[in-house]
Amino acid sequence: MNDVPRCDRCNRKLKDPDSLSRGMGKTCYRKHQAYVEKFCISLFDADKKPKPQRQRKKREVAP
Numbered sequence: 001m002n003d004v005p006r007c008d009r010c011n012r013k014l015k016d017p018d019s020l021s022r023g024m025g026k027t028c029y030r031k032h033q034a035y036v037e038k039f040c041i042s043l044f045d046a047d048k049k050p051k052p053q054r055q056r057k058k059r060e061v062a063p
Helices: 017-022 026-039
Strands: none
Touching: 017 026
16 A cells, blocks of 8 residues: 555645644645635634625526
8 A cells, every 4th residue: 555645635646744743735725724614613612693695686587
């Protein structure tokens, strides 16, 4: 078996020392952080009101 370190998210080979320590490449880590900030609630933010969701316009379907 080949023991090359790979990204936990996309399975690409990792070369950068920072990426090796995180277990993710820098692009996957950036995307992961954006997801965490958007959808995960910290214990310190539990008493705050959630941001209101933006209302989407419903499309009219042509008959």
